[in-house]
Structures are given as C-alpha cells and as structure tokens.
Amino acid sequence: MNYEELIKRANEAKENAYAPYSNFKVGAAVLTGTGKIYTGCNIENVSFGATNCAERTAIFKAVSDGEKAIKAVAVMSSSGEFTYPCGICRQVIAEFSEDAKIILGNSRGDIKVYSLDEILPCGFTKENSKNFE
Numbered sequence: 041m042n043y044e045e046l047i048k049r050a051n052e053a054k055e056n057a058y059a060p061y062s063n064f065k066v067g068a069a070v071l072t073g074t075g076k077i078y079t080g081c082n083i084e085n086v087s088f089g090a091t092n093c094a095e096r097t098a099i100f101k102a103v104s105d106g107e108k109a110i111k112a113v114a115v116m117s118s119s120g121e122f123t124y125p126c127g128i129c130r131q132v133i134a135e136f137s138e139d140a141k142i143i144l145g146n147s148r149g150d151i152k153v154y155s156l157d158e159i160l161p162c163g164f165t166k167e168n169s170k171n172f173e
C-alpha cells in the first residue's frame with residue numbers, strides 16, 4: 041500500500057472543500073478492495089448538521105460506485121496538523137472494512153498510520169448485531 045500516494049490524493053481533494061462556515065478544509069482518499077482510489081472533501085451547509093465530512097464523501101462515492109470494501113482512508117486538512125476522523129466517520133469506515141488502515145498526514149510531510157481498531161475500539165459492528173438478520 042502506497043501511503044504517500046493516498047496522502048497526496050487526500051491533500052489535493054481538500055482544495056475542493058466547501059467550508060465557508062468553519063474555513064477548515066479537509067480532504068480524504070479511500071483505497072478500495074479492487075485497488076481503486078476515491079477522494080472526497082468536506083461539504084458544509086448553512087444548517088450545520090447537514091455537513092458531510094471528507095471521509096464520508098469519499099466512502100459514499102466508492103460505495104455508490106459498487107466498491108464496498110475499504111482497505112485504507114487517508115486524511116489531510118488545512119490546519120497542517122494531523123486530523124483524526126470524527127466518530128461518525130469511524131463508524132461508517134467500520135461498516136465497510138475489516139480493519140482499515142487510517143493514514144494521517146501533516147504539512148511537514150509526516151505520516152501516522154493507525155488501524156481502525158485502534159481509533160474505534162469496541163465498536164458496534166455487523167458482527168455484534170446478529171439480531172438484525
């Protein structure tokens with residue numbers, strides 16, 4: 041897996057962010073099971089709760105294209121600091137991955153890599169919701 045390539049794509053995607061309320065631009069790049077990369081940015085709304093994070097934008101693009109397996113998610117933001125996925129995005133990543141790699145970059149070129157299990161321990165997953173079937 042090429043972490044640098046994913047970080048580069050996430051960084052490029054953040055330039056499309058629609059963030060007039062927070063001025064905090066975020067870009068994400070998702071690597072799917074078939075080796076494709078989907079990118080996304082945060083898209084805010086005057087009704088703040090309707091805002092969509094960069095990670096979910098990228099994931100929803102992938103899933104709507106038939107790509108339902110996520111291997112890695114890279115995130116870059118305009119803060120220049122490591123930006124961690126929010127709780128809702130962690131839950132959405134869990135829906136489409138076994139244990140995805142979460143790759144964070146900063147403006148100094150440093151990269152941090154986590155597993156989803158590390159940032160979403162004891163998550164509520166399909167495995168522990170068998171009564172839905």
Ligand code: THU
Pocket residue numbers: 059062064065066081082083084091092093094095115123124125126129
């Ligand atoms: N945001 C993301 O897109 N991804 C993250 O990982 C953290 C937060 C967005 C949501 C909102 O548009 C802005 O950043 C400020 O919270």
